[in-house]
Amino acid sequence: MSPRNPQDILSAVWQWENPLKCCLLIIIIVVWGYLLDTCGGQPDYIPETQKLMSLGSFIMTISFSLLIRITFSHIFAYVQGFFLLSKQGIPFQAIICEESTPLRVFTSCFIMLKQKHYSIHQLISYSGTLIIYIASIMIGAYAASKLATPYIFYETPINWVQAPTKGLNSSLYSAFPPNDSFGQINEIQFNALSNWNTMVREDGNELAFMPTTFTLTKQLNKKFADANGLVKWKLEKGFNNINMLYLNSQCSANANAACEFGISENSFAKISYNKENQIISWLLCTPKTFYESPISMQMDCNITIKEGIFPLVIVEYPSIDQPHGEFLTQVFLRKNELADAKELKDDLFTILKIFESNYFDLITNNLFDQLFNSWNCDQDITCAQNTGAEMTVKYVGTILETAFTIYPLENKLNLNDWIKNSASTGFFRVSHKMCLGGNNPMFSIGLMIAIPLILMFIELLPLLHHNKIWWLASDIGNDSFSLIRSIRPCGNEWESVLPECTARPNEINCMKKVRFSVKENHVGLLSDSQY
Incomplete structure (x- = not known):
């Protein structure tokens, strides 16, 4: 069963949902840049157009904020899931089951250092996601400042x-x-x-x-x-x-x-x-x-x-x-x-x-x-x-x-x-007087969406390729339900906790499975796990 078809995997729907949201937000931002480019050189306009342009600026700002937040959350899900599947695992208190935020990622790094979980690759990966997030904000702010300048006729x-x-x-x-x-x-x-x-x-x-x-x-x-x-x-x-x-x-x-x-x-x-x-x-x-x-x-x-x-x-x-x-x-x-x-x-x-x-x-x-x-x-x-x-x-x-x-x-x-x-x-x-955006708004828009656009394609990689580890990493890292399912064994005694135990691709229900264990306060793969 191929992971390219989300209808065959109920728990993978979110993996398509986030990139599609990002794609929609990027389209809104690009359309706003095109409208600025068209409006800039037009001296004749009606008052209603001015109200529309003001509303569009507000919508674009909200869209960019949502785009950065969704992209960061999804990319960090990959990073966390990958290290859950690694041999060292992650300190139990450093696992983020809720929506990931920059503050929670920073706190996870602090916990790993405090517990002397010296995994240089993991710390670099966590820090890298924070750096990418900060870079997106800074480049977006710079581009927004350029969009706030008037069109010079x-x-x-x-x-x-x-x-x-x-x-x-x-x-x-x-x-x-x-x-x-x-x-x-x-x-x-x-x-x-x-x-x-x-x-x-x-x-x-x-x-x-x-x-x-x-x-x-x-x-x-x-x-x-x-x-x-x-x-x-x-x-x-x-x-x-x-x-x-x-x-x-x-x-x-x-x-x-x-x-x-x-x-x-x-x-x-x-x-x-x-x-x-x-x-x-x-x-x-x-x-x-x-x-x-x-x-x-x-x-x-x-x-x-x-x-x-x-x-x-x-x-x-x-x-x-x-x-x-x-x-x-x-x-x-x-x-x-x-x-x-x-x-x-x-x-x-x-x-x-x-x-x-x-x-x-x-x-x-x-x-x-x-x-x-x-x-x-x-x-x-x-x-x-x-x-x-x-x-x-x-x-x-x-x-x-x-x-x-x-x-x-x-x-x-x-x-x-x-x-x-x-x-x-x-x-x-x-x-x-009205169409702020500078003389090249599309260039500013391009700067604004550059990093989120690249990350959106990275988000799709697990579904566009037959790489089960990538899919498992993103699934487990993003969804607290998937994480709990992988820690708890399937069986009737856990039906109250897990309403259903959905098989993953090429996995016979409750036979071949990816399960985690807690060893020395670290959550990771069981030694006899098969995947």
Whole structure:
């Protein structure tokens, strides 16, 4: 009777079942890789496709985990069964009758060493199964990391320039035109205010940001938008060796500040600057009314401006115009290593002192309105300190961004020539927003399934060849019932333990049989066993 036909051997069904499960899981993983490969270069998709791709990634992860677990369990069944059939056997406490796991295999090795069962071949085989399992996990994790990268549709090198942080005197001066002077400068001020109102939160008094950069990549966006102007690609600009800034403010508050009201007794706010100590002071005064108590609060705020060169910064465009969060986080992590932007700070306070008596520029007027409209501190010192720090960061950040933006205008630079002559390099990248998998997902899938695929063919060897020892080894090593049947003799007295005693190939029922004995705590073949 040939072991190629599982219908003739009831207890061998599992030997076909596990490879078939592995085959099905491998097919699922390969199909997922094919879908990624097909989806990668397609810019037009519907929202339902995005949900499907997200679900597919989850299914693929589960499939790979099951594949590794099933393959490891089956291969170790061969190894354990083979040594049960060897002359030395296995220490009784080291036998794994339940599902084999890496921890149980490691424990078996420890037990064999503790009982001085020095079988170098057995320890190497057990360790080998663990190494294969770990290698499968590591290669699978590496392949999964590659599958997590986006499909790159287009990438080109670029030149770029960045507004300097030194020599901004004239640009800082031009950042304070009157509020009613309609023109390009007011538009730049408004955009800068909008950006900093978004970036600065109520509980935030420190911020990392990038001075304005200039590139020629905006003209490329048209080819990546559909008929409705919707960009379905992820557009990124990368900058090599770029300067990043860190801005922070700390304030003290005085709830007994002197407020001199005029005849009208109107509320008012003032801003003043101490150039020597480099402090910005906010004074808020509201008179006593029938409904509200008077408010008298002065907030003296110092500022910290630091800068440093970072090897790579990536900005996603056009959704945001600040670097990704991980790049901004690097600034905070290295803020103690950054250099003080002393010259920039000195230039800033020189210009601020010139405009100390002029509150009619768009930036100052807008922030005064915010101070009045959002004030909810009454005479609370702590609240006033936080509010002052928030307003100071917004104020300084908006002035700096305005100055950075108008620098080419103020210096009458030809923007195109300025960029073309720049030695600063970077890249413009267009990648898929949804179909993650890299540009060669099938290669990553191949890496992921390589070891499990080879082991799956090894699992089939006992059934594809007339090698009864291999079949017995896998059968006994995998199934606790087969192991018990081989230890206990066949007979009516054991019917309650063994419901049936199935003959193996070429084995006359209960006559020629493979039986184990326990000798010196080791389970192995009887000396007179026939097989």
